[in-house]
Amino acid sequence: MTTRLHDTLTGAVRPLEPLEAGHVRVYSCGPTVYGPAHVGNFRSFLFADLLVRHLRWRGLRVTWVMNLTDVDDKIINGAAAAGIAIDELAERWIAGFLEDARTLRMSHPDVLPRATEHVPAMVALVERLLAGGHAYRTDDGSIYFRIASWPAYGRLARLDPGQMRVGERVAADEYTKDDVRDFVLWKGPREGEPSWETALGAGRPGWHLECSAMSMQYLGESFDIHTGGVDLVFPHHEDEIAQSEAATGKPFVRTWLHCAHLQMGGRKMAKSEGNIARVTELLAAGASPRALRYALLAAHYRTALSFSDESLAAAAAAIERLDALVAALEAYRSDGPGDPSLAGLLGRAREAFGTALDDDLAISPALGALFDLVRDLNRRIADRTLSSPDADTALAALRDLDTVLGVLPDPADALPDALDALLEARASARASRDWAASDRLRDELAAAGILVEDTRDGQRWRRAGSPSGA
Numbered sequence: 160m161t162t163r164l165h166d167t168l169t170g171a172v173r174p175l176e177p178l179e180a181g182h183v184r185v186y187s188c189g190p191t192v193y194g195p196a197h198v199g200n201f202r203s204f205l206f207a208d209l210l211v212r213h214l215r216w217r218g219l220r221v222t223w224v225m226n227l228t229d230v231d232d233k234i235i236n237g238a239a240a241a242g243i244a245i246d247e248l249a250e251r252w253i254a255g256f257l258e259d260a261r262t263l264r265m266s267h268p269d270v271l272p273r274a275t276e277h278v279p280a281m282v283a284l285v286e287r288l289l290a291g292g293h294a295y296r297t298d299d300g301s302i303y304f305r306i307a308s309w310p311a312y313g314r315l316a317r318l319d320p321g322q323m324r325v326g327e328r329v330a331a332d333e334y335t336k337d338d339v340r341d342f343v344l345w346k347g348p349r350e351g352e353p354s355w356e357t358a359l360g361a362g363r364p365g366w367h368l369e370c371s372a373m374s375m376q377y378l379g380e381s382f383d384i385h386t387g388g389v390d391l392v393f394p395h396h397e398d399e400i401a402q403s404e405a406a407t408g409k410p411f412v413r414t415w416l417h418c419a420h421l422q423m424g425g426r427k428m429a430k431s432e433g434n435i436a437r438v439t440e441l442l443a444a445g446a447s448p449r450a451l452r453y454a455l456l457a458a459h460y461r462t463a464l465s466f467s468d469e470s471l472a473a474a475a476a477a478i479e480r481l482d483a484l485v486a487a488l489e490a491y492r493s494d495g496p497g498d499p500s501l502a503g504l505l506g507r508a509r510e511a512f513g514t515a516l517d518d519d520l521a522i523s524p525a526l527g528a529l530f531d532l533v534r535d536l537n538r539r540i541a542d543r544t545l546s547s548p549d550a551d552t553a554l555a556a557l558r559d560l561d562t563v564l565g566v567l568p569d570p571a572d573a574l575p576d577a578l579d580a581l582l583e584a585r586a587s588a589r590a591s592r593d594w595a596a597s598d599r600l601r602d603e604l605a606a607a608g609i610l611v612e613d614t615r616d617g618q619r620w621r622r623a624g625s626p627s628g629a
């Protein structure tokens with residue numbers, strides 16, 4: 160079974176063949192920590208999480224690196240506006256990012272390197288480029304990459320070789336340079352900006368340089384997969400390729416994966432557009448973390464995802480169906496002989512789910528396979544064809560698929576004792592046919608976000624799709 164992925168550089172869907180057999184090295188461009196990330200940023204991080212989880216589920220070892228850009232024009236401006244040091248601003252928003260990532264159940268990357276802690280690696284990379292004639296100094300102490308020295312420039316973004324550079328980062332990079340297309344590797348010192356004393360002289364790294372230096376430090380000069388949002392293709396990733404390959408003489412990345420935009424109100428979600436939704440705000444407005452994760456994962460990563468109250472409501476409904484099935488399987492008791500067709504059903508579901516994700520992370524057919532299984536298991540529960548061990552087996556199969564999706568209720572996330580006591584009290588009220596007490600306790604539990612239902616297997620509970628719902 161081989162996973163196939165769409166590579167932006169070649170434009171082809173190709174089998175993933177790790178440079179080291181059985182070990183996939185993945186680098187994802189992480190957040191620039193000058194403010195809270197929005198859900199558009201998290202769409203890009205969660206697609207990388209889906210990739211990493213899927214590859215691990217397939218039995219591959221994955222080393223996942225996601226950088227934290229903690230020095231950059233936006234951070235310098237933000238810190239100046241807030242009247243604090245850049246490391247204080249960065250520290251605050253790194254904490255915010257990690258909290259949001261935990262809330263959305265993003266796997267913790269194996270390494271989360273910070274740019275300011277990797278300046279020596281960046282300096283070493285610039286020294287190699289200077290020695291190879293791919294970089295030059297300007298009068299203000301800055302160092303630029305010489306694009307004329309690198310004929311392959313523009314392949315990723317499919318640029319016309321004569322095309323000028325455009326983009327918001329460019330203006331900030333303009334000091335003085337030989338060719339308008341050249342991009343800054345190292346920025347000479349400026350009044351009011353942080354600066355490092357290095358072998359290159361004083362100054363600070365350019366943003367593109369940060370990702371090349373940190374990815375190669377942790378993953379080697381050539382590695383398997385580099386991910387990011389589609390807006391990073393040019394110039395960020397184009398520049399990463401040029402400076403990395405010019406320095407090492409080796410192919411930098413085998414497969415480039417880019418996630419399409421998240422849209423809200425018909426436009427790309429971006430700070431500059433003013434149509435931002437943040438994780439904490441959505442939770443405060445009543446969204447559940449698992450529904451939010453589902454909503455961000457449920458569209459294929461290369462298609463624009465339209466984010467709205469409706470898409471979030473649809474995700475919440477999907478989560479409720481999953482929760483109801485988990486609760487039903489947990490409560491299910493039957494001494495019957497069992498269902499001989501169950502193993503085949505679970506095997507086919509796993510096969511369809513995995514095959515879909517192997518095909519460039521095709522999430523829609525993967526979710527289709529999951530919800531076909533939900534329907535078939537619900538039918539078997541209703542028909543009482545399962546035995547108690549069958550129910551356990553089915554639950555384990557769901558949890559297996561969920562190691563990729565990360566949306567089922569957490570089994571470790573037991574109810575607080577007080578609510579557990581209410582559930583027990585209600586069960587005994589029903590046993591003694593005290594319907595008034597039973598109804599009162601049901602209302603009390605509902606007020607605490609626990610919905611109780613009475614079934615042949617006794618009372619069954621699940622969490623309402625509330626902000627407190629895990």
Ligand SMILES: [Zn+2]
Binds near residue numbers: 187188189370395
């Ligand atoms: Zn990057």
